Amino acid sequence: MAIKINNLKITGIRGAKGTLELPLNGKSILIYGDNGTGKSSISDAIEWFYTNKIKHLATPEIDTSDAIRNATITEEENSEVCIAFSDSSFDSRKTLALKSGKLLSKNSNVGEAFKSYLNDSESENLISRYQYIRNFVDSTKGEKLKYLSDIIGFEEVTKTKGVLLKSFNSANTALKSQNFETLINNEKQKLITTLEASISTKKNLFDTINEKIKKLNTGIEVNSLEDINKLIIHLSKGVNANQQFELKFLEDSNSALTILQKETGFLEEEYLKYYSEFEIIANDVEAIKQTFFQDLLNAGAKILSNKYLKLKEENCPLCLQSKKSEELLSEIKIRLNEIEESSKKKVKFGNAQKNIKEISIERIRRIDVLLSNTEILKESNEGIKSGLISIKSKIQKLIDSTDVKVTSGEKLPISETIKLIEKDFEFLKNINTRILAIKELQKGETITVLYSKITTARDAFLNIQKFISQKTVLEKQKKSFELIYNEFEKKQKEGLNNFINTFSVKINEYYQFMNPDEPFQDIEIITKGEEDELDGLTIKYKYNQKWEINPLKHFSESHLNCLGLSFFLASVDAFNKVNKFLILDDVISSFDSNHRRRFADLLFDKFSSYQIILLTHEKEWFTNIVSPKANNKGWLTNQIKWTAEKGTHLKEQPKELKESILYRLSEGDIENIGNPMRIYLEKLLKEIAFNLEAKLSFKYNDINEHRMSKELIMAIRSEIKKSTELKLKSSLFDRIESSALFGNTLSHDNPINASSGDISSFWADIIELEKTFNCEESKCTRPKVALLNYNKVTNKISCGCGVIMYEWKK
Incomplete structure (x- = not known):
């Protein structure tokens, strides 16, 4: 499709009190209006028609619906934007009406094709305003990547990549927090101790148990786990149940505490990593604090880039200190780039903080399992309860340390004061003594001993299978997510590189057209990130034959605006597949005279196939540069006026x-x-x-x-x-x-x-x-008699169709 506007009619919109109509018939138009006459009502109306909002009015203090409506019209009057397109199936009237005290908008066209058209148009660049032409140039490398990714349809790739990275980190954290190797080795040791054999398969387990019960004549042959359960039920009839409950509790406690004792070094190592990252952040806390000002600085950059919001005095609008706007804007952009680097440190710190927290939470969960056992309530187990609570309290301190705000000035406790030490596990000796005592009592009771050993062996074997299964699943997930993520990263970078190489050529072409024979050459957008990683985009260029990064370093404001406008026009050329029109609202306000002339040439030479609505308040540019070119190219021209009676209207x-x-x-x-x-x-x-x-x-x-x-x-x-x-x-x-x-x-x-x-x-x-x-024939496309239609053979001038013709001697 190549959609153009045939007619635009706005009523009660922004400055337009009455009806302002542009009968364009697909033609371009140049419109002049002094500041304050409301010419931006045209671009505001079109933006609202397509997006239901107006970007430069999108603040918490402003209701867009209320702002789009002309302030002087009555409550009974509606605000309307009516557009007739080159494809009449998309024609629609968008109305904003006051109903029951609320402003409600409605489109007259409710067809699916029109809805699809609006949706497709959202991803296209249709409007450029002075205050936004440098958005891409001034943004950080991460913002540049997101902005361009969103436009070219890479946003879904970026989202998917983010989900994959999150999933990979989650699997990796789960593997680390569970510490499966220690859990599995502990269960294997139980098997060796209880069955006095190395068990690696179900057959090993079944054969060993059958050998142990051979003399009991139970009538049960173990060939499955179900057989083991039957055997345990059979043996339980001849054992002391209370004694077995006590033994089971003691053995579970011994197992859990033995594992935890082996993990003290692991816990300390993870805490030291967190401590180190915390210190890095704390020692550069001012830089980290700056990240909290990111939104404020972005808002400041937006204000300073907006010609309508600039203060007359050369001072900072926040602190009122004397400083030039251009200098202040440059400093803000530098700070935003520094904030982006500090944000990476925050991510690394966040990962370390998450690891120690989740690892500690898992250890407390295991202790809570023991503390929830009814055996813990017995007086004989008071020492075990006290010891478990003491260890839990120490681990809780690790969790509490993750709640310390890095910007508070508070220090983390050093590892020596909160790490688990040998003394914390002294009560484990008592547990082992009690286990041995019970087993000593059971020595003469063959059935009781076998019941205990087979039960422990079964549980240990099942735990091994469970841990191996969980470990295998998580490892596969981690590996799969890592492979897919890396491939996504690689493909995204390759795809983006392929696109931006072509895109950069256009940006450079348009920039060089407006800036011939100047020292800034070979402008490119390049990806940032090590190897196949992709964490942002930046702008590279040659300055005096030397490669440089970031145009803020050398470019003047006029050059930066040229670069921003080149990016917008290259975006139009690359992305606008549905619409063949664009609105340029006062975009040359900060251009010097040479750049203004070259910009006009660029529009007429490179964008002649587009319908352009060009708005300006620059009288000299309008009169002496653009109007003659516009008339020669068949553009329409007009002027915007404003009166209290009519509001914004056309001359x-x-x-x-x-x-x-x-x-x-x-x-x-x-x-x-x-x-x-x-x-x-x-x-x-x-x-x-x-x-x-x-x-x-x-x-x-x-x-x-x-x-x-x-x-x-x-x-x-x-x-x-x-x-x-x-x-x-x-x-x-x-x-x-x-x-x-x-x-x-x-x-x-x-x-x-x-x-x-x-x-x-x-x-x-x-x-x-x-x-x-003037020719009055309806089919005559060039009705004015002009030298442009001079015929060298007949020596006559005429209108376009030749109905009116006069001999002419040159």
Whole structure:
């Protein structure tokens, strides 16, 4: 698709109190308006139509719906944006109406195709405003990556990659916190101790148990785990249940504490890692504190980049200290880059903090299992309970240390004061003594001993299988996530590199077009990150034949704006697949004169296939640079005005004037009709003089626009001497000049005693003049008679279709 706007009509929107209509028919338009006349109402209306918001009004203090609505219209009046497109199936009227005290918006087009069109348009660059043209240039490398990824559809890749990284870290943390190797080795040791054999398979386990029970004649042969359960039930009939409960509790406690004792070095190591990362952050706490100002600094950069929000005084808007805006903005961007680096330290610190916390929580969970056993309530187990609570208290200190704010100035406890030591496990000796005592009592009771050993062996074997299974699953997850993540990283970087290489060529092309023969060359966007990693984008360029990074270092404000605009236009060229129009709202305000001229050339040379709505308040640029080019290229031109009565509105155009004059003549309303007739005649004479390339003396700036009709007629008379046919029209010019309505009195709105006959005659001469140089054929695409249509073979000038033709001697 190549969607263009055929007609734009806004009513009650922003500055437009009444209806402001642009009948474009797919053509580009240049619009001039002084600051404060409300020309941005056009770009605001289009942005709201597509996105339901206006970016530069998107603050917590401003309700966009209330802000989009003209403040002077009544509650009964609706605000509307009506757009007719080159594809009429997308035509729609978006209305903002007050219903039950609430502002509600509604589109007249509710078709699925239109909804799909709006959705597709959201990813395209349609509007550029002065305050946003440097957004990409000024952003950090991470923000650049996100911004570009979002535009080109890599946001889903980035999200998926983030999920994969999170999953990988989660699996890795789980592996570390569980410490499966120690758990498995402990259970293997139980098997060796109880069965006096190395057990590695179910068959080993079954054979060993069958050998142990051979003399008991139980009638049970163990060939499965279910058989072991049957055997244990059979043996339990001849054992002391209370004694077995006590033994089981003591053995479980011994096992858990033995494992924890072996893990004291592991816990200390993880805590020291956390302690080290904490110290790194604490020693550079000012840099870390700066990360909390990221939102504030971004808001400051936005304010300083917004010409409408800049203060007249050269000072900081926050602290009011004297400082130039450009210097302050540059410093903010440097600080934002430093914050991005500090954020990486925070991530590393966060990982270490998470590890020690989760590892400690898992150890407390294991202790809580023992403390929840009813055996712990017995008086004989008071020492075990006290010892477990003491160890839990120490581990809790590790968890508590993760709650210390790094910016508080508070220090973490040193490892020596909170680590688990040998003394913390002294009560384990008592547990072992009691286990041996019970087993000593059971020595003569073969069935009891076997019951205890087989039960312990079964539990140990099942635990080994469980731990191996959990470990295998987590390792597979970790490996899979790591492989996929690395491949995603690699492919994303490759894909992004392929795209930005082409994209950079366009950015550099447009920048060099506006900045020929300057020291900044070969501008590129490049990926940042070691090997296949990707953590951001930055801008590289050659300055005096030497590669440099970050244009803020050398570029002036005008050069930075050129670069930002080059990025926007390259984005339009690369990403806009649906719409073939764009709105440029006051984008050259901080350009120097040379860059302004080159920017105009860029638009007309490189973007001639696009429909452009170009808004500006720069009078000289509008008058002397863009208007002549726009007229030559068939653009429409107009001016925005503002009055308290009408609000923002377009300057009345000749076509509208003509209709107004004809209506007034038909109604007999001739009072003060002379002035609109003069305005219409002046516009007509300017067009004729321009198309015949009539020679006029050079005048500066606005004086050139305000040529008097007499001067224009003299220049046209001089040119039409080259045509025998047009020389016959001299009497027509004579009649116009001799009319009582032609003089200065008319120009100054002075009342004159002109009869209705004089007025009708004067108007008839104007219409005859218009018909002499304008074709009325509906199919004529270039209706104005002009030297542009000169035929060297026939030596004639004509309109585009050739219906009106005059011989012409060059």
